[in-house]
Amino acid sequence: MKGNARGNLPARVVESRIVDLFGELRMPLFRYLVVGLGSAEEAEDATQECFLRLCRHLQQGGEVRNERLWLFHVAHNLLLDHHKSGRVAREVFPPDWEAFAATHADGSPDQQQRLLARERYSALREAWSELTGQQREVLRLRDEGLGYREIAEVLSLNVPVVAAHIRRALAKMKAKLHG
Amino acid sequence: MDKETGGTGRGAHINEAQLMMYADGELPPAEAELLLAHLCLCPECQRSFDDLQEASRAYLDFQEQWSGSLPPPPLHWMDFESKLWEILAPRETSPEPVPKPVPEPVVDRRPWGGGLLAALRKISVALGKFKDSAVLPWALSGAAAALALAFLFLHLPAREPLSVDQVLTRVEQQSAGQEAAASQVFYQKIRITDSAAPLAPVIVQVWNDPRHGRFREEAGNGAPADQASAAPGRAASDEQPGLLRDLHAAFDASHLLWKTPVSGEAFKQWTRAPGRKEESLSEERLSGGEQAYRLSAKVADASFVPASATPFIRSMDLLVRATDWHIIAERLCVTNQNRTHTYEIVELEYREIPLSQLPENIFGAQAGGSAPVSDAGAVMPQHLRASSLADLTVEALSRLDRTDALAQDQIAVTPMGSEGLRISGTVRSEARRAEIVDALGSLAGNPAVKLRLLTAAEARAVGAAPLAHPMQVQSVEVLLNESGALSEVRAYLSAHRHIPEHDLDQAADRFITDAVDHSSEAQLHAQALKQIAGIAPLFDSGQVSPATGEKWRALVARHAQSSRQEIRWLEQQLAPVFSHAAATEPAPADGMAGESDPRPAASRLLSLATDSDRILWQVFSSNASPADRRGLTDARFWLMLREEDLLAAHLAEKVHP
Numbered sequence: 001m002k003g004n005a006r007g008n009l010p011a012r013v014v015e016s017r018i019v020d021l022f023g024e025l026r027m028p029l030f031r032y033l034v035v036g037l038g039s040a041e042e043a044e045d046a047t048q049e050c051f052l053r054l055c056r057h058l059q060q061g062g063e064v065r066n067e068r069l070w071l072f073h074v075a076h077n078l079l080l081d082h083h084k085s086g087r088v089a090r091e092v093f094p095p096d097w098e099a100f101a102a103t104h105a106d107g108s109p110d111q112q113q114r115l116l117a118r119e120r121y122s123a124l125r126e127a128w129s130e131l132t133g134q135q136r137e138v139l140r141l142r143d144e145g146l147g148y149r150e151i152a153e154v155l156s157l158n159v160p161v162v163a164a165h166i167r168r169a170l171a172k173m174k175a176k177l178h179g
Numbered sequence: 180m181d182k183e184t185g186g187t188g189r190g191a192h193i194n195e196a197q198l199m200m201y202a203d204g205e206l207p208p209a210e211a212e213l214l215l216a217h218l219c220l221c222p223e224c225q226r227s228f229d230d231l232q233e234a235s236r237a238y239l240d241f242q243e244q245w246s247g248s249l250p251p252p253p254l255h256w257m258d259f260e261s262k263l264w265e266i267l268a269p270r271e272t273s274p275e276p277v278p279k280p281v282p283e284p285v286v287d288r289r290p291w292g293g294g295l296l297a298a299l300r301k302i303s304v305a306l307g308k309f310k311d312s313a314v315l316p317w318a319l320s321g322a323a324a325a326l327a328l329a330f331l332f333l334h335l336p337a338r339e340p341l342s343v344d345q346v347l348t349r350v351e352q353q354s355a356g357q358e359a360a361a362s363q364v365f366y367q368k369i370r371i372t373d374s375a376a377p378l379a380p381v382i383v384q385v386w387n388d389p390r391h392g393r394f395r396e397e398a399g400n401g402a403p404a405d406q407a408s409a410a411p412g413r414a415a416s417d418e419q420p421g422l423l424r425d426l427h428a429a430f431d432a433s434h435l436l437w438k439t440p441v442s443g444e445a446f447k448q449w450t451r452a453p454g455r456k457e458e459s460l461s462e463e464r465l466s467g468g469e470q471a472y473r474l475s476a477k478v479a480d481a482s483f484v485p486a487s488a489t490p491f492i493r494s495m496d497l498l499v500r501a502t503d504w505h506i507i508a509e510r511l512c513v514t515n516q517n518r519t520h521t522y523e524i525v526e527l528e529y530r531e532i533p534l535s536q537l538p539e540n541i542f543g544a545q546a547g548g549s550a551p552v553s554d555a556g557a558v559m560p561q562h563l564r565a566s567s568l569a570d571l572t573v574e575a576l577s578r579l580d581r582t583d584a585l586a587q588d589q590i591a592v593t594p595m596g597s598e599g600l601r602i603s604g605t606v607r608s609e610a611r612r613a614e615i616v617d618a619l620g621s622l623a624g625n626p627a628v629k630l631r632l633l634t635a636a637e638a639r640a641v642g643a644a645p646l647a648h649p650m651q652v653q654s655v656e657v658l659l660n661e662s663g664a665l666s667e668v669r670a671y672l673s674a675h676r677h678i679p680e681h682d683l684d685q686a687a688d689r690f691i692t693d694a695v696d697h698s699s700e701a702q703l704h705a706q707a708l709k710q711i712a713g714i715a716p717l718f719d720s721g722q723v724s725p726a727t728g729e730k731w732r733a734l735v736a737r738h739a740q741s742s743r744q745e746i747r748w749l750e751q752q753l754a755p756v757f758s759h760a761a762a763t764e765p766a767p768a769d770g771m772a773g774e775s776d777p778r779p780a781a782s783r784l785l786s787l788a789t790d791s792d793r794i795l796w797q798v799f800s801s802n803a804s805p806a807d808r809r810g811l812t813d814a815r816f817w818l819m820l821r822e823e824d825l826l827a828a829h830l831a832e833k834v835h836p
Contacts, residue, residue, distance in 0.1 A: 011268075014267060015263070015267050018263060022256075031246065031249060034249055035249075040249075040251070040252060044253060044256070048256070048262060051263070052262055052266060056266055059266065121241065128241070143242055143246070145610055145611070147205060147587070148200060148203070148205045149205075158688065158689060158692050159200075159696065163196035164195070164199075167198070170199075170231065170235055171230075171231075173234060174230065174233060174234035174237055
């Protein structure tokens with residue numbers, strides 16, 4: 001959207017822009033945040049905070065070249081703040097396989113296959129928890145459909161670094177699967 | 180497999196980060212092609228690549244499993260509205276007393292969205308009024324202000340509780356939510372009655388798989404309902420009832436997409452199309468007592484009727500059920516060759532069928548499989564008129580561009596005369612394909628559009644990597660942190676930007692990455708331009724609507740301007756590093772000055788951009804020979820940039836369809 005450097009944007013313009021963006025991006029941001037924060041309540045709050053910050057920024061005549069990246073960047077900063085504040089992220093994955101299986105009851109009826117799938121899942125889950133914070137973030141942003149260049153911008157990294165993170169993270173996950 | 184630390188053979192094999200970028204479709208096409216060529220010859224890199232692919236798939240599996248079980252937002256965004264309003268509420272407001280809270284006119288059963296939007300829009304309408312009437316500023320804090328405004332709103336004379344746009348927004352959100360929800364097919368059965376022949380209704384069944392861009396329509400004559408889930412016969416195409424054919428023609432003539440005929444999108448497109456429409460909204464009660472809204476739009480100006488004999492839509496009505504914002508009926512008034520028909524379309528049945536329960540052959544191919552092919556031949560129009568093909572093509576380009584697919588993905592949009600439009604290419608992942616199909620929206624299901632998008636993995640599996648834009652580049656082994664021109668960059672950054680020694684490596688790395696980025700970016704925009712410019716012959720028929728011409732111009736201008744920005748960046752940032760003033764002398768006469776056909780300029784631009792990009796990569800490559808390194812000190816490089824800039828400027832400003 002075109003920022004207006006000279007004067008503040010009319011509230012209506014900001015409002016309709018924010019409402020549109022909110023409709024489009026709240027769930028991607030929520031998903032990104034809920035993994036990092038470990039709590040749906042906090043993630044919902046933080047998601048809203050991203051949009052509110054954008055709203056203030058636009059209202060004060062700030063320029064935003066790409067709102068999606070701007071929002072993800074703010075979300076990333078919120079995550080950093082959260083981790084700096086020393087609070088420990090809780091686990092957001094399904095507490096155990098049984099609960100998970102219950103929600104996916106219509107999956108494979110074959111006992112053997114289910115067992116295999118279960119082992120596979122726990123291995124990957126373990127590998128995930130062993131990734132570095134940055135590796136997880138890079139993967140999560142990739143999950144939300146951001147390209148390398150965009151991820152690099154959100155996390156203030158170089159594209160080759162992003163590629164290297166993704167490569168290492170995936171390699172770790174796979175090694176766990178076979179080890 | 181950590182090759183970067185492996186030490187040996189650095190120049191011989193592909194850097195793993197680059198391999199990762201390739202696997203994710205992140206490399207520019209030129210490098211991707213070279214990398215692929217290397218992969219075919221090098222079993223070791225091939226193994227690394229297969230490993231990466233497998234890891235990527237394993238992760239995707241895992242990710243899909245747990246993302247499905249993430250908790251939802253517990254408060255359903257309920258307080259966002261008030262928080263947003265606290266920021267946006269102006270300090271000035273009314274001296275009016277605050278009577279009482281105003282209830283929402285409609286209960287929105289969805290957990291989030293509609294209520295909030297309606298409330299926000301309402302407040303903004305009231306706010307607009309307010310400013311116009313220049314009421315004296317009064318200080319009131321957040322909640323009270325909102326109430327006062329809401330109060331004012333209710334007291335505006337004769338205003339509908341919702342506007343046409345608001346209802347449409349809700350309808351769209353509802354259907355977008357459904358489409359995004361899961362892998363399922365939307366089945367709809369409708370009855371169409373022509374007022375001229377009320378006793379011969381046509382029953383149409385529609386299967387729509389937005390996720391895979393598949394669509395099927397089948398018409399019958401109102402015989403007793405057949406099973407929705409039963410596989411339909413295959414004989415429909417030739418015996419399409421006249422009524423349905425007429426409706427298709429009417430939609431076609433108005434450049435509307437006949438996917439789900441009863442849709443908010445068609446309504447919106449039509450009302451936004453040239454020619455003023457009068458819109459209105461009224462409330463109705465359905466027979467079961469449920470509340471509903473009727474959206475009506477009709478052509479305001481009778482003189483807008485085209486003189487030709489093409490069918491012309493005069494009015495369109497939608498009936499929207501307020502409980503779930505579902506459209507349940509539509510009325511169309513169409514004038515065709517001096518006769519006016521009123522078509523009543525009523526939804527008889529609507530279901531969401533999980534892919535797993537979908538009988539095979541519904542779409543003619545493996546139903547429920549990953550076949551990305553749109554198979555909707557059953558309703559292919561007899562012949563596509565040239566103007567509608569141009570409209571369709573430009574619309575497709577413009578939608579693809581919204582998700583940046585023209586520049587970032589290897590997609591070709593090929594008009595094929597009476598065969599319709601082919602959109603084909605390779606994309607990096609399933610997710611990217613879904614994104615693109617999403618961006619194409621109703622076009623993905625348009626019978627005149629042949630969609631064939633393969634993921635990089637699928638393209639490899641079928642043995643061919645159909646690169647839509649083959650380009651020639653000679654070198655791909657680039658290790659950014661061992662760049663050939665590193666010393667020049669370091670010297671420059673140290674002397675002119677005063678970067679301290681210990682930060683120099685990182686700064687230089689970033690500088691080079693930026694330069695390479697901007698250069699690739701320029702090349703990608705040039706590629707998009709060539710694609711967009713390539714359809715110019717479609718305009719020769721002279722029957723293209725002004726809106727389409729404008730849209731096409733906008734596409735050309737956007738990419739041309741973006742190209743220029745990138746080229747300028749390169750000129751400005753690189754010239755001082757390599758002690759070379761950006762070329763000031765005019766580029767060689769290009770003979771394009773009076774040229775209105777954009778194709779030669781776009782082709783030349785792409786070839787120059789590819790060449791200058793290659794020079795840049797060579798200069799920054801670790802295996803750059805001394806001769807390569809001279810690339811940026813050679814005047815020819817700067818002349819190339821100059822000419823690119825001129826060509827892009829020409830395209831941005833001079834070209835008209």
